[in-house]
Amino acid sequence: MRFTKLKAAALATATSALTVLSSAANAVEIEYWQYFFDARVAAMEQLIENFQAANPDITVTMTHFPYADYRTKVAAAIPAGEGPDVVQLFYGWLNDYKAAELIQPLPAGDFPADAIDAEFFPMVSAMREGDSYWALPTAVRSLALFYNERLFEEAGIDGPPETLDEMLEIGATLTERDGAGNITQAGLTMGMNAQDHHWFREGLVRQFGGEPYLDDYKTVNYNTEAGQKAMEFYIGLGEEGGIGAIGFMDEPQAAFKAGRAGMHIDGSFRIGSLNKTRGLKWGVTELPANADGVRSNYSSYWVNAITTKAEGEKYDAAVKFMQYITSDEAMQIWLDVVGELPAKPSVGLTEENANNETFGPFIRGLAYANTTKFVNESAQRQLLIDAVERVKLQGASIADSLAEAAAAEQKLLDDFYASN
Amino acid sequence: MYKNLSIAQKHIVWAWAFLALPVVFYVVIRFYPTANAMLISFQDWNLLGSRTWAGMENYQKLWNDPVFWQVFRNTFVYLILGTPISLVLSFVVAYHLDKTRFMHGTIRMLYFLPFMTSAVAMAWVWRWFYQPVPIGLFNNWLAQFGIPQIEFLRSTTNALPAILAPAVWAGLGFQIIIFMAGLRAIPQSYYEAARIDGVSKWSVLFEITIPLLKPTIVFLVVFSSIGFLRIFDQVFNMTTGDPGGPLNSTKPLVLQIYQSAFTDFDMGYAAAQTVVLFLILLVVSLLQLYLLRDR
Numbered sequence: 001m002r003f004t005k006l007k008a009a010a011l012a013t014a015t016s017a018l019t020v021l022s023s024a025a026n027a028v029e030i031e032y033w034q035y036f037f038d039a040r041v042a043a044m045e046q047l048i049e050n051f052q053a054a055n056p057d058i059t060v061t062m063t064h065f066p067y068a069d070y071r072t073k074v075a076a077a078i079p080a081g082e083g084p085d086v087v088q089l090f091y092g093w094l095n096d097y098k099a100a101e102l103i104q105p106l107p108a109g110d111f112p113a114d115a116i117d118a119e120f121f122p123m124v125s126a127m128r129e130g131d132s133y134w135a136l137p138t139a140v141r142s143l144a145l146f147y148n149e150r151l152f153e154e155a156g157i158d159g160p161p162e163t164l165d166e167m168l169e170i171g172a173t174l175t176e177r178d179g180a181g182n183i184t185q186a187g188l189t190m191g192m193n194a195q196d197h198h199w200f201r202e203g204l205v206r207q208f209g210g211e212p213y214l215d216d217y218k219t220v221n222y223n224t225e226a227g228q229k230a231m232e233f234y235i236g237l238g239e240e241g242g243i244g245a246i247g248f249m250d251e252p253q254a255a256f257k258a259g260r261a262g263m264h265i266d267g268s269f270r271i272g273s274l275n276k277t278r279g280l281k282w283g284v285t286e287l288p289a290n291a292d293g294v295r296s297n298y299s300s301y302w303v304n305a306i307t308t309k310a311e312g313e314k315y316d317a318a319v320k321f322m323q324y325i326t327s328d329e330a331m332q333i334w335l336d337v338v339g340e341l342p343a344k345p346s347v348g349l350t351e352e353n354a355n356n357e358t359f360g361p362f363i364r365g366l367a368y369a370n371t372t373k374f375v376n377e378s379a380q381r382q383l384l385i386d387a388v389e390r391v392k393l394q395g396a397s398i399a400d401s402l403a404e405a406a407a408a409e410q411k412l413l414d415d416f417y418a419s420n
Numbered sequence: 421m422y423k424n425l426s427i428a429q430k431h432i433v434w435a436w437a438f439l440a441l442p443v444v445f446y447v448v449i450r451f452y453p454t455a456n457a458m459l460i461s462f463q464d465w466n467l468l469g470s471r472t473w474a475g476m477e478n479y480q481k482l483w484n485d486p487v488f489w490q491v492f493r494n495t496f497v498y499l500i501l502g503t504p505i506s507l508v509l510s511f512v513v514a515y516h517l518d519k520t521r522f523m524h525g526t527i528r529m530l531y532f533l534p535f536m537t538s539a540v541a542m543a544w545v546w547r548w549f550y551q552p553v554p555i556g557l558f559n560n561w562l563a564q565f566g567i568p569q570i571e572f573l574r575s576t577t578n579a580l581p582a583i584l585a586p587a588v589w590a591g592l593g594f595q596i597i598i599f600m601a602g603l604r605a606i607p608q609s610y611y612e613a614a615r616i617d618g619v620s621k622w623s624v625l626f627e628i629t630i631p632l633l634k635p636t637i638v639f640l641v642v643f644s645s646i647g648f649l650r651i652f653d654q655v656f657n658m659t660t661g662d663p664g665g666p667l668n669s670t671k672p673l674v675l676q677i678y679q680s681a682f683t684d685f686d687m688g689y690a691a692a693q694t695v696v697l698f699l700i701l702l703v704v705s706l707l708q709l710y711l712l713r714d715r
Contacts, residue, residue, distance in 0.1 A: 100468035
C-alpha cells in the first residue's frame, strides 16, 4: 500500500506541473476503504482499474487496514471529514453505522429498491429500509460440506453424502480411534466456535422442523422441540460412538487441512486456503439434506455503502462507483479473484457458475440460505459454544442448557433493539 | 531575564527544562487517557456514535453481571496461585544457582530465555503441548503409557492452572536474576559471623538471608502481583476460538475488558471494568507495600 502511495505521490508531483499549464481536467477523486485481505485487495484493484478506464474523470484511491483496526479508523475519520466516500462494512454492522450517521442511503433513483429486490438474492433485502437501500454487497458467502477425497477413496466410499443419515454413515466409516478410544481421525470436524453455530441456527434447527428466530430475528425461537432435537443431533456427533470430537486437533479447519478429518463444514472463504494446502485432495458438496430432502444454509456478506462524507461531485462519483461494484461484471471478477459468490442470481446461477465444481455447491446453497440478523455475532456465537460446553463439561441437560442460551440471547437482542 | 536569576533559580529553570519532556509525556500519554477512561465509564459509547451520559448504569450492570464476578474470581486465582508459586520457585532456583559454579552462566541463561521469548509464540507452543491426541505432546506421552488422556484446556477445572504454568515459567527468569542480585548484595561478613558461631543452615536462611532480601521480595511481590492481575497474552492466545476458556473458566479481567471494548463495542462498560481493575491494582499494591514495609 505504502509503495503504491509513493508511486502515486511521485506521479502526482510529476503531473502537477502539467496540470497547472493545462486547464485542469477537473478530475474527481474519491476514496474507498476496506479491511485488508490479499485477494479482496487484488480484486478491488482490478475493479478500480476497469472503473477508471470507463470514467476517466474519476480517480478512486483504495485504503485498507487490518481487520482489527477497521472500525476505530472509520469511526474516527468520517466525522472529521476525512476517510472514505465509499466504505465496506459487515452486514451486521449496518445498524451501528446508520445510527452513528456514518453512511447515507443510496439514491432511490439510481438504486430502485424494488428492482434490487428482484435482481439480488433474497437475503440482501436486510439492507432495505422503506423505499431505499442503505448498502449493497458485491459478493455473498454460504456454507457447504468439504470432504477429503483421498480418505473417501481409501475407505471405498463412492461419493459425498446427500443426507444427514448418509453423513452419519460415512462419518462412522471414516472415524478411527486408538486403543483408549481417543479419536485419531474424525469423520466430521466439530466446533461451535467455527461455522457450526451457523449450521445449527440456520441449518439443523430448520431441518428438524423449527424456525430459529421470529419477528425479523428479534425473537429467539430455537428453544423448542425442534431446537432441542437439533442440539441433540449436534452433540450426539461428538459423543461416544459419534463421528467427531470437539477440540480435535485444536481447530476444525486444522484437522481437515491436516487430512485427519473426512468431512468439514465451512464457508466459501475457506476455498483459497484449502487450495494452498499441499497434498490435500478435497471436494465440496451442498450441506446434507434431512430425511425429507429439506436443505437449509446460512449466508452472510460484506456490503458497500456511501458515507456521509461524500457530497457534491464526490457524491455523484461515489454513486457511479457503487453502481459499478454492484454490477454483474464486478461480481464475476470478484468470484474469479476472491472466490466469493455473486450476490445476483443473474451472475451466480449462470450455467457455468452454478455447475462449477468448487463454487457450484455454495451458489446452489444460496437459493435456500437464510441470513441471521446478528446484533453481536461473537457474543451470540459464544452463547451456543457455552450451551454445548454446559452439556459436555458440566453434565447439564440439553433442554436446560438450550433454554439458558435462548434466554441469554433474547436479552442480548432486547437490549440492542431497545437502544437502537 | 534569565541573566538576572540567581544560580539556584537557574538550576531550577534547567531542572524543569529537562523535566518538561516526561511531564508532557505523562500528561498526554498517561493522565489524559486515564481521566478520559474514567469519564467514559459513566457514558454509553459504541466507538461509532456520540458519547451519551449513562450515570452509574455501567457500574450497575457490572455489579449484576455473573460473568464479571467469575472473571473477578479468576483474576484473583491467577494472583493467589501465581505470585507465591513463582516467588518460591524462583527463590529456590536463585538460592542454589548462587552457590553453583558449574556452568553457572549457561544455566542462568536457560532460565532467562523464556522471559525474552514472545509471550504469543510461547502461548501457541504450549497450546500445542496441551492438545488431545493425536497431536498434543503431553497427551501423546500419556497415551504411550496407556494412561487416559487429560483434557487440559477444554476443562473448567484444569484450564486455569494449565494456562498459569507457562505464565509462571516465563516470569521465572526475571525473578531469578533479581533474587540473585539481592543475594549478592548481602555482605559476606554476616555469613562468616554465623559460621563462627556455628549457626545451622536453616537459621542462616531464615535469620539472615530472607530478612535481608526483604527489599527484593517486596519489589518482586508487587511486580509479579501486578503482572498476574493483568494476565492477558497467555489466556488470549491459548483460548482463541473460545476466548477465556470453556464457560469463562480462564477469563481474566483484562480479557473481559478487551472483549467488552473491541468485540461488543461497549466502551462504557469496558471503561467501568478498567476503573475497577485500576482500583484493585492500587489497593493490592498499597496493601503489599504497607504489609512488607520496614518497621
